[in-house]
Amino acid sequence: MPYCSPFGAFIHHVTHFSMDLTNRDSFGSKFGVIAAAAGSAIGLGNIWRFPYVLGANGGGAFLLIYLIFVVVIGIPVMMSEFVIGRSAQRNPYGAFRILAPGRPWYLVGIMGVAAAFMILAFYAAVAGWTMEYLYQSVVNGFSGKSAEEMSTMFDTFRSGSARPVIWFLVFMVMTSCIVMAGIQKGIEKYTKVLMPVLLLLLIALSIRSLTLPGAGEGLVFLFKPDFSKITGKVVLEALGQAFFSLSIGMGTLITYGSYIQKKERLGNTAVSVSLTDTFIAVLAGVAIFPAVFAFSIDPASGEDLVFKTLPVIFQQMPGGYFFSLIFFLLLAVAALTSTISVLEVVVANFTEEFQFGRRKATVLAALAISVLGIFASGSWSWFKELDIFGFSVFELLDHTSANYMLPLGGFFIVVFVGWFMGKPKVSGELSSNGMFPVRYYPLFLFIVRFIAPIAIALVFLNSLGLF
Ligand code: PHE
Numbered sequence: 001m002p003y004c005s006p007f008g009a010f011i012h013h014v015t016h017f018s019m020d021l022t023n024r025d026s027f028g029s030k031f032g033v034i035a036a037a038a039g040s041a042i043g044l045g046n047i048w049r050f051p052y053v054l055g056a057n058g059g060g061a062f063l064l065i066y067l068i069f070v071v072v073i074g075i076p077v078m079m080s081e082f083v084i085g086r087s088a089q090r091n092p093y094g095a096f097r098i099l100a101p102g103r104p105w106y107l108v109g110i111m112g113v114a115a116a117f118m119i120l121a122f123y124a125a126v127a128g129w130t131m132e133y134l135y136q137s138v139v140n141g142f143s144g145k146s147a148e149e150m151s152t153m154f155d156t157f158r159s160g161s162a163r164p165v166i167w168f169l170v171f172m173v174m175t176s177c178i179v180m181a182g183i184q185k186g187i188e189k190y191t192k193v194l195m196p197v198l199l200l201l202l203i204a205l206s207i208r209s210l211t212l213p214g215a216g217e218g219l220v221f222l223f224k225p226d227f228s229k230i231t232g233k234v235v236l237e238a239l240g241q242a243f244f245s246l247s248i249g250m251g252t253l254i255t256y257g258s259y260i261q262k263k264e265r266l267g268n269t270a271v272s273v274s275l276t277d278t279f280i281a282v283l284a285g286v287a288i289f290p291a292v293f294a295f296s297i298d299p300a301s302g303e304d305l306v307f308k309t310l311p312v313i314f315q316q317m318p319g320g321y322f323f324s325l326i327f328f329l330l331l332a333v334a335a336l337t338s339t340i341s342v343l344e345v346v347v348a349n350f351t352e353e354f355q356f357g358r359r360k361a362t363v364l365a366a367l368a369i370s371v372l373g374i375f376a377s378g379s380w381s382w383f384k385e386l387d388i389f390g391f392s393v394f395e396l397l398d399h400t401s402a403n404y405m406l407p408l409g410g411f412f413i414v415v416f417v418g419w420f421m422g423k424p425k426v427s428g429e430l431s432s433n434g435m436f437p438v439r440y441y442p443l444f445l446f447i448v449r450f451i452a453p454i455a456i457a458l459v460f461l462n463s464l465g466l467f
Contacts, residue, residue, distance in 0.1 A: 085257025
């Protein structure tokens with residue numbers, strides 16, 4: 001791996017797992033499982049996407065619907081993914097082929113691979129923006145800039161021809177190196193330490209943001225539901241954001257579920273991961289919206305919201321230079337623990353289905369995704385004119401994957417667990433073969449059979465304006 005060498009020491013240090021299907025690894029401890037799954041779940045989805053989608057969809061009412069979806073649909077889908085993965089001991093595509101031989105369920109796995117392609121292409125582009133902002137933090141590039149200048153700075157960067165694409169490619173190389181070495185689970189060690197630090201920084205940011213003059217308006221926007229704002233689109237985007245943020249619906253957590261030891265409780269793990277992820281998203285909202293209103297930024301401005309708001313807050317903090325430096329560093333790490341979980345979905349499929357070696361699978365996947373990603377990150381420069389049904393490439397990838405593909409995948413995952421997998425297998429998996437009581441089982445079954453699939457279907461129909 002010659003081009004991975006700057007990263008080599010880091011990789012070597014954390015390498016002690018191999019990704020061999022015949023000799024599967026498992027996460028070392030309860031906290032390790034949560035750390036790895038939370039590493040996948042917590043990322044730009046919480047800190048970048050959640051505030052921007054909430055801002056564009058009217059605030060408090062969106063939050064309320066989002067929270068309901070996390071509990072009623074998100075947690076059951078996550079448990080179902082764990083159940084499928086741990087029971088089959090395979091990647092998503094292989095899991096469906098083992099659990100439902102000769103049936104078309106493996107198509108859900110294929111859709112997951114397609115979603116992984118699309119998500120990684122735009123996600124790594126945004127991760128590239130955080131790299132630029134990490135760089136700007138190092139060189140003190142935000143110093144003395146007003147909210148307006150900060151906004152121009154971001155627009156100039158993003159519409160520039162080379163920089164966004166170069167940072168995107170840098171991020172793809174970092175992700176590929178880790179996945180190629182097969183050490184994504186070694187990362188759990190870093191996640192365990194770094195994610196709590198990210199949490200502390202978010203708390204510090206929130207405090208600064210909440211004490212800005214005019215902060216109250218931001219809290220009202222975030223927490224006070226205005227029910228007149230609810231439309232089919234708002235509900236659909238809340239569902240999409242819940243799936244995206246929890247890393248569910250495309251098989252990432254089927255893959256991770258296959259590494260969970262038999263003695264772990266899947267239900268508790270899913271609940272802990274989901275609640276942690278949701279807490280961090282809400283905290284990001286508390287850090288961002290008071291500042292958005294205090295600095296008169298448009299909450300509905302879109303994917304640039306966080307990048308235009310955060311540096312302004314840092315400017316107003318004592319020690320802002322260091323806060324900003326550490327924050328963007330940790331945000332990049334949080335993004336990395338998510339991108340590796342996305343790329344792994346593709347690589348696991350390539351290695352199993354086409355018998356490619358891990359290296360070849362990773363290089364091919366990363367190259368193909370990079371082509372798509374160049375279009376995504378060039379959506380404000382080279383490919384500005386490219387218009388697909390009124391969307392830029394970036395928007396198309398973002399909206400289609402999160403709002404349609406993940407919920408559709410989730411629909412089939414719960415239907416599979418609820419109706420096709422068989423009760424003994426499902427309850428055996430949830431109870432670790434009778435080791436733990438699963439008093440919630442009847443409720444779980446009711447949700448995966450009826451509530452979750454019907455709710456997803458209704459959201460789709462509603463967004464199409466069908467009722
Ligand atoms: N959940 C991740 C985040 O919030 C993104 C992600 C989506 C990861 C889908 C894996 C699968 O940043």
